Amino acid sequence: MEAAVAHSVAALGAVTGRDWTKVRAGRLEWDCRETAEHVAGDLIGYAAQLTGRGRHAYASFDFSLRADAGNDGALHVISAMGALLAAAVRTTPRSVRAFHPYPFRHANREGFAAMGVAEVLLHTHDMAEGLGIAYEPPDGLCEFVLTRIFPHVRPGPSPWPTLLWATGRGELPGREPVTAWRWYNNPVLRSERLDLEGVTPAVAASLSLAGDGGFTWAGGAPADGTRVGAGFGVTQYEEGAYRPEWGMYVLVRREDDLAVGAMGFHGAPDDGGRVEIGYDLVAEARGNGYATEALRTLSAWALGQDSVHAVTAVVEEDNVPSQKVVTRAGFTEVSRQEGRITYELRA
Structure with missing residues (x-):
């Protein structure tokens, strides 16, 4: 988790001087500022699920960045929320499962870790695409996600293009484009x-x-x-x-x-x-x-x-x-x- 966040922050830190509210995040409907807020919210939300151990619904709270938090502040919050999720994963017993809807209405600590890493990698890609900067995470992080919450996806020639294809963000030779997708936690x-x-x-x-x-x-x-x-x-x-x-x-x-x-x-x-x-x-x-x-x-x-x-x-x-x-x-x-x-x- 920390490695994914650190890699994301390093890439996006080079363009914090730009107005993220004026740039759409890749193919998303959100601008880059909204996307950063979404990532931070998902990370703290997953941490809350694990520590609260709710079995039937999401923890009942909302998350938002303060209006006076600049882009550097947004990245700082993402780092902090990522650290909280990493701590929750490390301290949650192996057998604990908490609510997540896809597809069996629960996930364990590895599932929440993989979902958190996926949120960071994929939405950093979206923001980088919108901001016109290069971004490619390490293969190990992509494999971590694919082998835990994308069990139905046949491995491709390289993990990052495979993850992008599996989430409708790219193409792979010989495979039809993906137009709808879900990740799958284990039953x-x-x-x-x-x-x-x-x-x-x-x-x-x-x-x-x-x-x-x-x-x-x-x-x-x-x-x-x-x-x-x-x-x-x-x-x-x-x-x-x-x-x-x-x-x-x-x-x-x-x-x-x-x-x-x-x-x-x-x-x-x-x-x-x-x-x-x-x-x-x-x-x-x-x-x-x-x-x-x-x-x-x-x-x-x-x-x-x-x-x-x-x-x-x-x-x-x-x-x-x-x-x-x-x-x-x-x-x-x-x-x-x-x-x-x-x-x-x-x-």
Whole structure:
């Protein structure tokens, strides 16, 4: 957050002597002064959401720059608001989520950080375009945004042009122009004892490369199947086929915030309304009914979507514990082939 703000302030600081109220910010309807005020307001607003931890609505306050604050003053306020958001992100527990409407009505600290960085980068671009100055943020900041709140966007040849294209501000060879867009925070489902936290491309990349994905794992590390599944998620992201609600979910035990396994879909529903599910638990968490509980929750969510008529699971014939999990969750056997059993749960 601080790096994004510092880079923005350095670029815009060169033109504070101009009248920003007389210059439109790129393609926006706002002038550059209004855009600067908007950025500062979003940063303090996101900080308020995290620290206030409101679950159902935005914090009820308005923000505005004082009339006597010049352009230098506006940049100073942006720096201060960025520092407040950064402090809120650093001090908010990992499991906390607060209200944001897109698309699942909540976001965690990484989501708010990514949204804050996106506001700074994109609106600095808008102002720079209007003021006629060059601006290009570091690739790392753009990747941070793309891999957390733009999981549906296939990576392009370079992160900054990709982010501009994804937000209707630029073109990419071979891709249609974007005329409407939203960013996407990751989904979270709740069962009796677990939070099922949707995995972002950033988390999938970490898990696939022997990282922890930002979680503390029971037993110290995720199971091998979780790492394999995360690798599939990375591939889907690189191909532009990743959808957070139809990807992997990490199973987090609420009582101690420990990750006990992962469960997820192999992809979005097919044309017949069928979606396949898989799962894996760390050895230390097995035998407690977590897999069954999570499977019931995730399957019920899937069958509640108009596009899904059946959830399937494929289990090896010699994997008796996994067979018990799916049958306890209400699945029934539909076929056996080459040492594997296919189970199905229908709406």
